[in-house]
Amino acid sequence: MIYPEKSGERLHDMLGLAQAFFEPLAELGSITPVGESDLPGDYLTLLAHSGHMTITLEAWHESLVNVHVEGEVREPDRYARHSLLSRQSDGRVVQSGIMRIDLTGLPAEVRRQIEVGETPLGRILIRAELLREVELLALWRIAAGPRLARELDLPQGTIVHGRSARILVEGRPAVELLEIVRP
Structure with missing residues (x-):
């Protein structure tokens, strides 16, 4: 379950995770939290799940x-x-x-x-x-920055979507994820 009231906290967590590899963050792009209803159909299928x-x-x-x-x-x-x-x-x-x-x-x-x-x-x-459980934490709309655009072979500024998730292994939070997909 995604809790909209925590979107600011989730954005802060996600940016902290991304900053280790995208410096400056503008290389990743402009990021906005979104709800499931804001995702285009392909992205809804690819991102809004706990798998x-x-x-x-x-x-x-x-x-x-x-x-x-x-x-x-x-x-x-x-x-x-x-x-x-x-x-x-x-x-x-x-x-x-x-x-x-x-x-x-x-x-x-x-x-x-x-x-x-x-x-x-x-x-x-x-x-x-x-034993593992994937928890969907947040969904994102991203206007691809220069590096993300190169990685996904898209024009800079192209809108893509991603998610933040956490994986519990044997009941213990073990993995934090930011996953940005291209359908």
Whole structure:
């Protein structure tokens, strides 16, 4: 459930997450919180759910996706990265995403796979059969800044949409996400 009264708090949290990889934030774009009713149909299907984005994108595009790490920050028990997901079928980038993970409590092999950066996060967690729950926190309309536009191969200023989400692993908040998709 998205709580509109928390949109300012959610924007602050999302900008903090993005700022580690998009400096200045204008490289990402102009961001506005929106409700589900503000999303065009394709974006509604892709973003307004509590499932793993990896699975959703692969079903939507009828292709497995690959991950391409664009930047990362490593700390002893925390890991953050900015990555792109592209279709295996033709290489087209379909998501720009940022994740921040609390690695404490994750099995060693899961931690290793996450830090190697060769497999999308959703696929790693699903294959490990960890109890997980994806919480949709907020939806966003973004006028793509120069870097986001390049990543998604769109003209600068193109309106795209994204979401903030959190993944609970074994009942514990473990992952914060910003996922911006291209239908």
